[in-house]
Amino acid sequence: MKIAPSILSANFANLLEDVKKIEKDADLLHIDVMDGHFVPNITIGPVVVKSLRKFFSLPFDVHLMIENPDLYIEEFANSGADIITVHQEACIHLHRTIQKIKGYGKKAGVSLNPATSLETLKYILQDVDMVLIMTVNPGFGGQKFIDSMLKKIEELNKLRETLKLDFKIEVDGGINIHNVKEVVRAGADIIVAGSAIFDSSNPAQTIKEFREAIEK
Numbered sequence: 001m002k003i004a005p006s007i008l009s010a011n012f013a014n015l016l017e018d019v020k021k022i023e024k025d026a027d028l029l030h031i032d033v034m035d036g037h038f039v040p041n042i043t044i045g046p047v048v049v050k051s052l053r054k055f056f057s058l059p060f061d062v063h064l065m066i067e068n069p070d071l072y073i074e075e076f077a078n079s080g081a082d083i084i085t086v087h088q089e090a091c092i093h094l095h096r097t098i099q100k101i102k103g104y105g106k107k108a109g110v111s112l113n114p115a116t117s118l119e120t121l122k123y124i125l126q127d128v129d130m131v132l133i134m135t136v137n138p139g140f141g142g143q144k145f146i147d148s149m150l151k152k153i154e155e156l157n158k159l160r161e162t163l164k165l166d167f168k169i170e171v172d173g174g175i176n177i178h179n180v181k182e183v184v185r186a187g188a189d190i191i192v193a194g195s196a197i198f199d200s201s202n203p204a205q206t207i208k209e210f211r212e213a214i215e216k
């Protein structure tokens with residue numbers, strides 16, 4: 001089980017120091033890219049990813065919440081992303097987009113908004129390294145976990161077993177030390193947490209508490 005702090009809730013004016021706080025305890029760094037079109041918010045682009053890459057060696061998990069992701073995959077790949085995740089809802093030619101990400105030697109993920117069915121991934125599951133289940137509507141940190149998504153995670157986990165596939169299941173949105181265990185029990189391999197980690201007084205300690213809550 002891996003923990004990926006989302007820098008969406010970090011202090012963007014002090015990003016370097018905030019990421020240093022979690023560097024040793026995090027498994028991945030989750031980077032939320034928003035374009036103001038696919039989601040009603042604008043965050044960061046490849047320039048910031050490239051700047052962070054110079055200081056950190058932990059894997060960068062780049063979550064693209066943008067329209068036309070094909071236009072930016074090369075730039076994000078070259079900026080130092082390790083995993084690039086696109087939204088099913090933003091891709092007209094999803095298979096081509098996934099192949100493009102892999103073509104740059106990166107791990108390829110696909111994400112689903114809460115209202116999008118697992119059925120939409122039926123013909124792509126065998127091609128992806130990761131499926132990212134959104135448990136809030138994407139766009140903002142600090143939102144409430146949508147409980148009905150637990151069933152979706154369980155169904156995806158069962159599907160993975162039935163099809164004998166080995167993609168990872170990442171879950172993103174509204175996760176905290178109180179609900180993380182249920183999310184892991186449902187089948188999550190990677191937990192994204194933004195506000196629960198960066199809004200806490202001691203982000204590194206909060207990651208440890210996440211791990212304790214899961215093991216309990």
Ligand SMILES: O=C(CO)[C@H](O)[C@H](O)COP(=O)(O)O
Pocket residue numbers: 006008009030032063065136137138139140141142143172173174175192193194195196
């Ligand atoms: O993709 C995202 C929002 O679209 C973020 O990764 C997610 O919301 C994390 O923040 P929090 O843990 O505060 O919900």
Ligand SMILES: [Co+2]
Pocket residue numbers: 006030031032063172192
């Ligand atoms: Co995210």
